[in-house]
Amino acid sequence: MNKKQILGSCILISGLGLLSLSSSVSARTVIQNKGSDTLVNVAQAWAEEYRNVDKDVAIAVSGGGSGTGIAAMINGTVDIANASRSMKGKEIKLAKSKGQNPIQHIVGYDALSVFLHKDNPSDTLSFAQLKEIFGRDGKAVKWSDLGLKVPGCKQDKIVVVSRQNNSGTYAFFKKAVLGKKGKFRQGTLDMHGSKDVVDLVEKTPCAIGYSGLAYANDHIKMSCVAQEAGKPCVNPSVATASDRSYPIARPLFMYTNGEPKGEIKKYLDWIMSDKGQCILLKKGYAPAKDVKCD
Amino acid sequence: MAKLESSSKQMDDLFDQRNMDWYFDKLVQMIVFISGISAIIFVVGIFVFVTVEGMGFLLEGFSFTEVFGSEYWEPSDEDDPEYGMLALIAGTASVTGLAMLIAIPFSLGAAIYIAEFSTGKTREYLKVLVELLAAIPSVVWGFIGLSIMNPLIIETFDVPVGLSVLNAGIILGLMAAPIMTSIAEDALKAVPDRYREAAEALGATRWQVIYKTVLPAAKNGLLGAILLGVGRGFGETMAVLMATGHSVNIPGSVFDSVRALTATIAAELGETAVGSEHYQVLFSIGIFLFLITFIINLTADLIVRGIKNQ
Numbered sequence: 244m245n246k247k248q249i250l251g252s253c254i255l256i257s258g259l260g261l262l263s264l265s266s267s268v269s270a271r272t273v274i275q276n277k278g279s280d281t282l283v284n285v286a287q288a289w290a291e292e293y294r295n296v297d298k299d300v301a302i303a304v305s306g307g308g309s310g311t312g313i314a315a316m317i318n319g320t321v322d323i324a325n326a327s328r329s330m331k332g333k334e335i336k337l338a339k340s341k342g343q344n345p346i347q348h349i350v351g352y353d354a355l356s357v358f359l360h361k362d363n364p365s366d367t368l369s370f371a372q373l374k375e376i377f378g379r380d381g382k383a384v385k386w387s388d389l390g391l392k393v394p395g396c397k398q399d400k401i402v403v404v405s406r407q408n409n410s411g412t413y414a415f416f417k418k419a420v421l422g423k424k425g426k427f428r429q430g431t432l433d434m435h436g437s438k439d440v441v442d443l444v445e446k447t448p449c450a451i452g453y454s455g456l457a458y459a460n461d462h463i464k465m466s467c468v469a470q471e472a473g474k475p476c477v478n479p480s481v482a483t484a485s486d487r488s489y490p491i492a493r494p495l496f497m498y499t500n501g502e503p504k505g506e507i508k509k510y511l512d513w514i515m516s517d518k519g520q521c522i523l524l525k526k527g528y529a530p531a532k533d534v535k536c537d
Numbered sequence: 538m539a540k541l542e543s544s545s546k547q548m549d550d551l552f553d554q555r556n557m558d559w560y561f562d563k564l565v566q567m568i569v570f571i572s573g574i575s576a577i578i579f580v581v582g583i584f585v586f587v588t589v590e591g592m593g594f595l596l597e598g599f600s601f602t603e604v605f606g607s608e609y610w611e612p613s614d615e616d617d618p619e620y621g622m623l624a625l626i627a628g629t630a631s632v633t634g635l636a637m638l639i640a641i642p643f644s645l646g647a648a649i650y651i652a653e654f655s656t657g658k659t660r661e662y663l664k665v666l667v668e669l670l671a672a673i674p675s676v677v678w679g680f681i682g683l684s685i686m687n688p689l690i691i692e693t694f695d696v697p698v699g700l701s702v703l704n705a706g707i708i709l710g711l712m713a714a715p716i717m718t719s720i721a722e723d724a725l726k727a728v729p730d731r732y733r734e735a736a737e738a739l740g741a742t743r744w745q746v747i748y749k750t751v752l753p754a755a756k757n758g759l760l761g762a763i764l765l766g767v768g769r770g771f772g773e774t775m776a777v778l779m780a781t782g783h784s785v786n787i788p789g790s791v792f793d794s795v796r797a798l799t800a801t802i803a804a805e806l807g808e809t810a811v812g813s814e815h816y817q818v819l820f821s822i823g824i825f826l827f828l829i830t831f832i833i834n835l836t837a838d839l840i841v842r843g844i845k846n847q
Binding site for chain 1: 608609611612613614615616617619624695696697698700782783784785786787793794796804805807808809810811812813
């Protein structure tokens, strides 16, 4: 093959590549959707279902934590950011300085459940007790400090399972349970996803952890949570999250850059429709409005 | 005269051999030169990049007593972020230390056996296998730590969680051992045979030859091998991320979970806003790690070079 032939074929190949690229761009709109691990299952279900609604729009969903989604929103690399906490003042300022204008949409509610091993005899935990277990100056390091004897946990040590510090679940639990100035204790096992927390607590009799209600399963126990010791406790469920009677219920957010327009607006409207909200309900979260699902 | 000049020009043209091959030769020379200096360009480039990204924090928010004196790592707190790296440094140091306790006897033993005792086929097989062991990806090691070592440690030692200094130390020790073995073996091979022959002529036993003659003679090379192993341990990320339990904590025993400096960058960097303080702090950890591994590798290199020049 001489040089001219090689050059010619190169041009041909790159031309074909460009052609296919441009044709795929014109045919499909891709919405980048990233963030909260709590929301990722729902977001995926929405994206899958939306394919049947508008086949010209593809939604690319990925998880990684609320911090990931919000960072991507600030860096301008995502169309919709999912978050299980609201954006901090600092983050909004940073986003504005980079030319983004994040707008918050509440798409549902979640009960942040406190998970225990199924053999754990505890059935009620008050905020004060949770503070002793999770908080920096907390005095509960052994289950016997809470007056409990956990079968299978011979060392009696409380294994505190938390999340990585950019997680929205982490930030919300910190604010809601440990207080605005509160901080987590040293030596918590920081898991990289809600599912990892549940898996670890399920296998470890000494463990206690927290995650979204939707990650609960039959092999794990959810504690009933009381705002104050002595007061009646509330079990985490879709119903108690919906009416906000559960003390650590939290809104779930989607952030867009500026008021949503075009395909993104259509998608968000669809999420807030009965159909979208029923998918959220089916995944174990509380809808943002009253819906009737079949 | 004029005639002669023109003819010499003709001769020049005649002898000018600048055909395709000549240009090709030049091109290859240039490509090889660029590849040759690329390592320098990349190292300098990476160092400049890491420093520029992390500089903002080092110049403004940096407080020596906080970063190296506090164990509280809470970089995402809105009102009061804390950047104490003491626990992270303790985590990295404890895991690397334990790894070396495991890897040094293993790798020196293996190197002595391969270099001094084994012969023929056994030796060839061993060398290939050691190199194969060095080629196992670190995420596979991490996976072994997570799914095999974790339940094993829980059962054997009756502890609540098996992701700990012990787990990561063993994994990291096994990871560093093959490289240390190869380098240590080279160092032992570099000891001239006349040393061994002289010792044997004096009536020394096999062990005495190794212990009294070969090991002291190869001392620098062996030290270099160990230091390279330490550097490997310090910089390892994936396996450590998976096997330590990822818990900010100054360990009191080998069964405590810890978190390493490298794992912190890996876990948090993708999720911070570019240019934020948290982002800059992670880059300053990068500078710190870069400096430490650079010093360790440089020392190892100087020591190894030292024996060659003797």
